[in-house]
Amino acid sequence: MGVGLRIARESYQITSVNRSEVLRYLGHSGQSLSAELDERIEAVTQRCLYMARPRATMASFAVEEIGPDAVVLTGCALRLTGHDITQHLASAHEVVLFAATLGADIDRELRRLSLTDALEQVIFDAVATALIEKTADAANAHVRAYAAEQGAFTSWRFSPGYGDLPLSVQPMLLASLDATRQLGITLTPSHLMVPTKSVTAIVGIHPTPQPGLESSCSICSLAEFCSIRTTGRTCRG
C-alpha cells in the first residue's frame, strides 16, 4: 500500500514536439513538402509551444474492490465501470487518476484561427494534439516514478472513451481531482472537455510488471520526463 499521491497542480516545461507525429496527424504520407509549408508548420509549432501551459493534477486512491464490472476505490466516489477497465486494473492495488491540459489560450487561438486562417487552424490543432499527448506522458512519468518508489509497476494510461469505459465517468473523475478549480477544465453536456486539448487518464499501480512496458528506455515516450533513471534504476525493476 502506497503512502498516497496528491499533486494539485504541476507545470511542465515542454520545448518541442515530435515533428513526424505532427505530420502524421496532418495526414502526411511521404509527400514532398514545399519550403513555405515547412516554414509555416515550424512557425505554428513555435507559437503553440509558446502559448501552451502544459499542466496536470493527480491523486491516488487505494483499490477497495474489483468486481466483475466495476472498480471501487477507497475514499473516492468515482466508479470505473465496464469490462475493459476492470480487466486493465485486475491486479492493481492502487490507482492514480490524472487530468492534464494545455490551457484555454490554445482554444482561444484555435478559435481565432477558425475565423481567420483555416490552414493554420489545422496545423495548430495537430501541434496541440501532439503537445497534449506529450503532457500526458509527462504526468504519466510522474506516476511511474511514484510506483517505482514503492517497487511497483504501472499499467498504460487508460482514458474514458477507451474500450467500454464510458465518457459519462468524466464528471466524477474531474470532480475527484478538483480539476475545474486546479486546471480550469470544464465539461460540455456531451462530456467533452473544454479546454479541448485536455486528457484524463487512469493508471493502475501493480505489484508485477504490466504489458506494454517498453523493453528499453530508448524507445520510451516518457524518457524525457523520467526521474527514475536518475536514481540509477528503471521502471522495469
Place this chain on the structure above:
Amino acid sequence: MDNPTQTPATPLGHQAARTPRTRDEHLARVLAGTDFLLFDGAMGTQLQARGLAAGEIPELLCLTNPAEITEIHAAYVEAGSQVVTTNTFGANRTKLGDAATVEQIFSAAITCARASGARYVAADIGPTGALLEPMGTLSFDEAYELFAEQVRAAHAAGADLFIIETMADIAEAKAALLAAKENSDLPVFVTMTFDEDGRTFLGTTPEVAAVTLSSLGADVVGINCSLGPSDVAPLVKRMLPWASCPVMVQANAGLPHVEDGRTLYSIEPEEYCEAVADMLDAGVTVIGGCCGTSPAFIAGERALLEGRTPAPRTISTDFAVTSAQHLTAIPAGHVGVIGERINPTGKKLLKQALRSGNHDYVLGEAINQTRAGAQILDVNAGLPEIDERATLVRLVSELQGVTTLPLQIDSTDPLAIEDAVRLYPGKPIINSVNGKRESLETVLPIAKHYGCAIVGLTLDEEGIPTTAQGRLDVAQRIVDACDELGIPRQDIAIDCLAMAASTDQSAPRAILDGIALVKRELPGVRCVLGVSNISFGLPFRPLVNATFLAAAFAAGLDLAIVNPMSERLMDVVNSWRVLSGEDESAQDYVAAYAGRKDTPSGAPSGVTYDTSSSEGISAALASIAGTLQEIASGMGKAPSAGSAPAKAAASTPASTDATPEGHVHELVLAGRKDPVPEAVRVILADTDPAHDAMYVINEVLIPALDEVGARFEKGTFFLPQLMASAEAAKAGFSVLRDAADTSDVPSKGKIVLATVKGDIHDIGKNIVRMLLENYGYDVIDLGRDVDPQVVADCVVEQHVELAGLSALMTTTVPAMSETIELLHEQAPWCKVMVGGAVLNPEYAQMVGADYYAKDANESAHIATEVLG
C-alpha cells in the same frame, strides 16, 4: 455564438441606482468601505478532514448531516468569523442532478449556517462547471438561469448577502452578478481566482476584473482561492486602484500535498496572517480564507483587525473600458483612438459582408485596426435590410475571437444595444445617447444597469446646436441625467458633433469651442469626436481631418473616432502625444519615427488613402478608375500574419510560367498565395476584353483547383497542401471581388454548413467551407454546436439546396440524425451531406444523409453534382 437570438431577462427601464438592502449598520459601513468584515475559511477542506470522499457532492451533507455542517460553521464563528458561507458552492441544477433540488439545498444550507449563530449568512455561488460560449457550449442565458435559480432560492431562504466566488470566466461572473442583481436586493460580493501568471484560466487580469465587476454593480470585488496570500498580494494590489467598491481577499493556505496519507497545506496561520496584514495596509477591507484554511487562520485574522481602521485608497479616475482580457485606460490629459471602420455607412464591402453573413471582411477590418494602434473598436451593424439585433450580437462575439480591444457598441436601437452589452464580457462603451428625452430615458438606464461608458451626442429635439454654448447646454442635460442615475463622470464622453466645414465655415470653431467649454464647465467629463465629417465635400479629405484633429486635441479632445489605418491621422495622434507630454521623453515617438522622411509632396502613399471617403462627392468621376486601382493595390500589398511579402515577391520572376494564366496555375498548385493577386491583375490588365473576372475564375482558378483536388485524391498532395492551394486561389478571388462590381461574379448557389449540436470540433467543417467558397459557392457557416432547428430555419429562410453537417464524436451522431430528420421534414428540397471522423458510408446512410463526404475534396464534388 451559433444561436444569438435571445431576449434579455429584464425589460428596458431598469430601476435607477440600486441600493442593496443591508442587514444592519455595520454591513452598510462595510459596503461604504469604512469598516472591516471577516469571513470564514474553507468548507471543503474541513469536510475532507471529516472523511468526505473525493468526487462526492458535498452540498448533500446539508440534508444528510446538518449537524456536522453547523459544527464547522460554529467553529469559524467561535474563531471570530462575522460571516459564514453556506455549503452551496456547487449547488446548481446541473451538478445536483436528481440528488436534490436547488431550493432544498439552499434552504437546508442557510438553516445550518444560521444555527451557528453567525452575524451574517453569505449564500455561496460557485461556477457552473461548464464553459460559456463561444469556447464552451453553455449560453449566457442558460448560465444566467442556473444562477438565477440559486439566487431566488437563497433569497427566499433568508440569506444576508451573496458571495459569487472562484470565477475564472468574466462572462460567467457577469451572468452570476446580473442574476443576483436582477433577482434580489441583497448585497453581492464577487471574487475571481487567478493563476501564477496573474490571469484567470481564461485570461482575465485583476484590473479587468475590478473595472468590469465594480462597474456592473458588484458591492465588493476581490480574489479568492488561487494561490497563497503572499502570491495573491501583488494581484490584489493591482485590483485596488480599479475597483470603485471595497476589495476582499480569501487566499488558499498554499498548495496541498500528502503526508502519511493525510492532505496537508503548505502555509501556517502565522505566515498567512503576515501576508494578509500587508493587504490590509494596501486597502483591502474584507478578508477570510479559502482552501486549506481553518478556524486557526480566522482567529489570526481577527487579531489583525483589532484596533485597525481601513487604509485610505486612491481609486483611478481614468476613462476605463475593458474586454475580457484587456483594460484600455485613458488618464486625464491623454488621448485615445477609437477605430471607426466597422460601420456600414458609406462602405460597400462592409454592407455586403453584413448582408451575406460572411463576416471575414469585418474581422479583417478589426485585425487591421488593432494592428494600426486603435485602443477601442466601434461596432455598428445598422443596415435597414438585416436583423440588426442578431447581427450585432453575432459580430460582437466574433470580434472577440480576433481582437482583445474593448468594443464600442454603436446603434440607434436600444434593444440591439441591450442585447449586445448584456452578453459582452467586459465594460463596453455605448454609442450613443443624445439630449432627446426619449434617448435619455431609454439608453442611460441600460448604461447604468450594465456598467457601460457612454457617448453623449450634443443634439436634441431641436437638432444640432450651431453654437458652442448650445452644445454645452445639451451636454449639461446629458450629464445631469447621468449624475441622477449615478453614472460616474469619467464614464461620460461628450461628442460635440463635427459638421462639414464646406457647408458652414463657422462650424469648426463652434465645435472646438464646444469641446473646450464642455471640458471646463463639466469637470470629469471626457470629449469624444467622430472627426471625418468635418471634411465632407472637400477634396483630399485626410489632410483636413488631420488638421482638425490636431486642433481638437489642443481644445481638449480625449477620444478620437477615426480610421486608424490612416497614417496621416495616426501621425497626428503620435505627435500630439509628444506635445501634450503623454509620451514621456518622446520615447514611443522616437522609436516609431526615428529616421523617417516625408514622402515627396503630391504623392500620398496608398496607405494614407481614406477609403471611408471614397463614396463621398470628392471621388470625382475622372479619378474613380485610378482610385480603385490604388485601393486594390494597397489591399494586395497588405501583409498577412507571418508571411514575408518582400521575400515572396523577390522570388516571383524565377517561377514565371510562359503565360500569365500558367503562372497563376502554378502558384495555386504550389500553394503560394502572396504573389497571386499581382499575377491575377496581370491577366485582367490584358487588352483582350474576354479576359474578365469570369475568365479568370472559369479558365484559370477552377482548373487549378481541380488539378489540386485530383492530386489530393491520388495522394500526391496531403491536406495542408490542398488547403494552401485553396488559400492561394482565394487570394485570386478576392482581387476579382475588389476590382470588379460584385454582380459580375455570380454565385453558384448557397450551401449551409454546421457542426451538429453538442459537438465543438469545427476544423473539418472549416476546411470544407474554405474549399467550397473557392469553387464559387456562397457558404453560410452556422458554426459549431448548432441546434437542429437553427439549421432547418436557415435552410428554409434562404431556400438552401445543400446542407453539410459534421460530427466528430460518436456521442454527437444522434444530433446529426435528428438534424437530418428535421431538414427532410421541413425542407424536403434540401440535400444533406455529412462528414466527420466517426462516419463512414454505411453510418451516413443510417443517419439518413443523402451524401457522405469522406473529405473536403469530396464535398466539392457533391456540391457540383447538386448545385452545378
